[in-house]
Amino acid sequence: MTGTTDADSPVPRTPPPIIAVDAMGGDNAPREIVRGAVMAVRDLGLRVLLVGRRTEIAAMLAEEGALRDIPVVHAEDDIAMHEGALASWRRPRSSAAVACRLIRRGDAHALVSAGSTGGIVATSTVRLRTQPGVxxxxxxxxxxxxxxxxxxxxxxxxxxxxxxxxxxxxxxxxxxxxxxxxxxxxxxxxxxxxxxxxxxxxxxxxxxxxxxxxxxxxxxxxxxxxxxxxxxxxxxxxxxxxxxxxxxxxxxxxxxxxxxxxxxxxxxxxxxxxxxxxxxxxxxxxxxxxxxxxxxxYGGAALLGLNGTVVIAHGDSHPEGVAHACQLAHDLSGGRIGEQIRRRVPHRSPHWLHRRTEDR
Amino acid sequence: MTGTTDADSPVPRTPPPIIAVDAMGGDNAPREIVRGAVMAVRDLGLRVLLVGRRTEIAAMLAEEGALRDIPVVHAEDDIAMHEGALASWRRPRSSAAVACRLIRRGDAHALVSAGSTGGIVATSTVRLRTQPGVxxxxxxxxxxxxxxxxxxxxxxxxxxxxxxxxxxxxxxxxxxxxxxxxxxxxxxxxxxxxxxxxxxxxxxxxxxxxxxxxxxxxxxxxxxxxxxxxxxxxxxxxxxxxxxxxxxxxxxxxxxxxxxxxxxxxxxxxxxxxxxxxxxxxxxxxxxxxxxxxxxxYGGAALLGLNGTVVIAHGDSHPEGVAHACQLAHDLSGGRIGEQIRRRVPHRSPHWLHRRTEDR
CATH class of the missing domain: 3.40.718.10 (Isopropylmalate Dehydrogenase)
Known part of the structure; x- marks a missing residue:
């Protein structure tokens, strides 16, 4: 990511962001998620990678004839739909946790998951951390x-x-x-x-x-x-x-x-x-x-304020919903929402808000 | 009200309750409210009286040919739709306050109003008071x-x-x-x-x-x-x-x-x-x-837990909505909801609830 301002250019000139899709999250995972990722690449022209059990996902990609279009990053574990916030500590090798690691390293820019909202919120909060001041x-x-x-x-x-x-x-x-x-x-x-x-x-x-x-x-x-x-x-x-x-x-x-x-x-x-x-x-x-x-x-809820874009799709998402969530992640990450938030939220302490109110 | 139990007889054998309708409350007051009261009497067979500016209401009843069917109780003041909780103190002679006085005296059993929710809740809470333990x-x-x-x-x-x-x-x-x-x-x-x-x-x-x-x-x-x-x-x-x-x-x-x-x-x-x-x-x-x-x-929201039945109709109620609210007030008052509440809510102190939870 470069440091240029983007106020006048919602479509950035830097390469488009890479969306890490959690292949294992959601009621219809992994098959419908994989199909959604393929749709995001073919129909929407987005840059996508899939995170999850490699052999299983590769086989599905092969069925779709998309093995060369979408890289797969292996993750041995996943967060079940009934698991909540504790999953973030209990499952350090879940597909969502691995996707967060890719974002921290700069190998991806956004996470899309149709997994349990509680689990994904907790995992990404712990692993991506909040932006300064948030x-x-x-x-x-x-x-x-x-x-x-x-x-x-x-x-x-x-x-x-x-x-x-x-x-x-x-x-x-x-x-x-x-x-x-x-x-x-x-x-x-x-x-x-x-x-x-x-x-x-x-x-x-x-x-x-x-x-x-x-x-x-x-x-x-x-x-x-x-x-x-x-x-x-x-x-x-x-x-x-x-x-x-x-x-x-x-x-x-x-x-x-x-x-x-x-x-x-x-x-x-x-x-x-x-x-x-x-x-x-x-x-x-x-x-x-x-x-x-x-x-x-319900295409996707964006989790805002973290060091990286996170979009949580509806648990029972079908391919269209996953592709729609990828598009949202692309728009937010590509439009550098992180910079917008940094500009708006005071970095140091939120207590200046009190002072400002009382000074008036 | 007699003291007989009513668990098996939702339709009581005592005379049907008298519904005091606040003629001055609501966006369409008093005309549509008066029409609703007439509908409640003619179509639903309920016992209704109207509270508000006597001459104005009597003229409208005369137009409907219902002057003999519905008694009018005079109230010189009313609560405007934008007025909130403070109206309960500010307007002791409002139509809603007068209706509450009728209920306390036993001259009516229920209040129906399409007035400002905040104003009616506050007025009836102050004037009817909560049931023991509520x-x-x-x-x-x-x-x-x-x-x-x-x-x-x-x-x-x-x-x-x-x-x-x-x-x-x-x-x-x-x-x-x-x-x-x-x-x-x-x-x-x-x-x-x-x-x-x-x-x-x-x-x-x-x-x-x-x-x-x-x-x-x-x-x-x-x-x-x-x-x-x-x-x-x-x-x-x-x-x-x-x-x-x-x-x-x-x-x-x-x-x-x-x-x-x-x-x-x-x-x-x-x-x-x-x-x-x-x-x-x-x-x-x-x-x-x-x-x-x-x-x-939206026909009517019942305000529960007071010494008297109160039904608040939607602010923009038309005659049908007012009549529907009267029917609800009739059903709740006639079915003696007050006794049901008395049986369910502990009379003394709510703190026994804590004790009971902790004793377990």
Whole structure:
């Protein structure tokens, strides 16, 4: 990585980043993951390598006729889908741990895994470490708003958060919005239970105060105060800040509600003969809609704030989801999100945030 | 109210409860509220009275030809939609406050209001007071699961909750489930970010421990551990326990996601000529679905744990929503949910819960 600024060049002139794909993570690993990697190389033109049990993966690559296109790095162990944070210590030779080692050495720039979220968050946090000044890495997901997606952060990495962390999540989300969608001065909102200032629990009230003070006159952040759950899809802000508990509840509630609604639509559309006739005409349109929800919302959650890009794909990812996650990892790593975060997050101590608020 | 048990008779033999409807609360007050009250009396056969500015309301009742069917109790003041908790002190003569006075005197049994949630929660908490042993009243909403609706509590009354409160929310929700849906031993789940025990933030981890200890061998509660956001519509539990912050985020996220999905469906269905032809056949089915979501999920939130039944209807309620809220108030009050809560919540001190957990 060179040290040139990239504010005006989202597509860098340096060689494209290398994506290390964890072949062993996910409900459909390794076969569907390998297929996704092949798709990322052939259809999207990305640079990818696979990490996992070499012979098994090589055989699958051979089946796809892609043995020469994708290097394989051997890892003898893997993290099971039910394993959580402890796996990071218990499995130093897991495919995810080996991929992190490649990133630390500079042999790869990003990790894509469909493995257990808890396991991948812990493994990559321990092995890649947080960037200078970053208190905790946070999971960022995108919601399918128009014209640009809204980023929600944290979507589940930190169940117990502090106000200082929420302030940093805003920085991390802004860096994502600028890198992936070119938004120079992202609008930031705090997920709350009412829109007026002073609403909500202690955590969000304090975080809102700090963000309001920080963003006053800022050229890199436009703080818009509180937003509510029903605003998530209205594109009112570019970055939604929340603790990992509420964020994860919101994300999974979106997933559950969308599935429930689409099923109810399907039932409603086939409830009478007339409607049934109509439904036949439209099956394609509904399928497209479901795909849009699946891929845009759940294609991949980015773990932000580490020394290296990490994208966690949905556990039951199919090849399309894996390829989509690779594209996201490519965009974030190639757009040098790490530099964006370094510029936004103060390096030394987060306590200057307090001082700044109180000095005013 | 007589002292007979009502476990086997959800429809009591005592006279049906009187519902005091806050005519001045809500975006469409007073006209749509008055119409809703008329609908509750004519179509649902409920006993209703209206509280608000007498001459204005009487004129509207006269227009509907219902002047003799619904008594009007005068209240000179009202709580504006933007007013929050402070309104409970600031407006002792608001329609909501007058309705609470009727309940305390025994002249009414339940309050229905489409006013500002913060204002109504505060007013009714101050004026009706909590039942013996209840730490905080909590908002309960129902989700349209089959065969019986799932109750989520707290949906926003307590932004900062403690583990002891979450335990009580479980009791309140169980009382609701038994009273409204006849579930004798409701299944209870804690809304969390993972399904395994030990997941989540400190609050839910501690509450889960306490609930597990409490429910062991219980004949009135079946504790099922953690549930996640995508399980809300799967009918896995009868009662979902959560703090008011996460609960409100979940509720409003459901609202936002359902609206977004239904709009996207509409667009998808009209995106091609073929699909457009199909959509014409189905407009009715989609409208029915939207109504189901609106009325079942947002018809009314019950504020549980006070000396009197309180149902808060959606702020933009139309007559159907008001009538639906009156029906809910009738069912809860007539089924004597207060007695159910008294039986489930320990009267003295909540600290026995700690002792019980530690004694084990």
């Amino acid at each position: 208190l905790r890495p946070a999971l960022a997901v995108t919601l399918p708003t128009e014209p640009v997606p809204t980023i929600m952060v944290d979507a589940g990495a930190n169940a117990d958060a502090k106000p200082e962390m929420l302030v940093q999540f805003a920085h991390l989300g802004c860096a994502y919005s600028q890198t992936a969608f070119g938004v120079e001065r992202p609008r930031v909102g705090v997920l709350n239970i009412g829109s007026e200032p002073g609403k909500g629990n202690k955590l969000v009230r304090r975080a809102s105060e700090m963000l309001a003070a920080l963003a006053e006159g800022s050229e890199t952040m436009d703080f818009r105060g509180n937003i509510e759950g029903h605003d998530l899809f209205r594109g009112k802000v570019d970055v939604v800040v929340t603790d990992g508990h509420s964020g994860n509840v919101a994300l999974k509630t979106i997933e559950g509600t969308a599935a429930f609604t689409l099923n109810a639509v399907k039932e409603a559309l086939t409830s009478s003969t007339m409607a049934k006739a109509g439904a036949m005409l439209q099956r394609g349109a509904l399928r497209k809609l479901r795909e849009r929800f699946d891929s845009e919302t | 730490l905080r009243p909590a908002l309960a909403v129902t989700l349209p699961t089959e065969p019986v609706p799932t109750i989520m509590v707290d949906a926003g009354a307590n932004a900062d909750a403690k583990p002891e409160m979450l335990v009580q929310f479980a009791h309140l929700g169980c009382a609701y489930s038994q009273t409204a849906f006849g579930v004798e031993r409701p299944r209870v789940g804690v809304l969390n970010i993972g399904s395994e025990p030990g997941k989540g933030n400190k609050l839910v981890r501690r509450a889960s421990e306490m609930l597990a200890a409490l429910a062991e061998g219980s004949e009135t509660m079946d504790f099922r551990g953690n549930i996640e956001g995508h399980d809300l519509f799967r009918g896995k539990v009868d009662v979902v326990v959560t703090d008011g912050h996460s609960g409100n985020v979940a509720l409003k996220t459901i609202e936002g996601t359902a609206a977004f999905t239904l709009n996207a469906v509409k667009e998808a269905l009209t995106s091609s000529t073929m699909a457009k032809a199909g959509a014409m056949l189905q407009r009715g089915a989609l409208r029915k679905l939207r109504e189901r979501f609106d009325s079942e999920t």
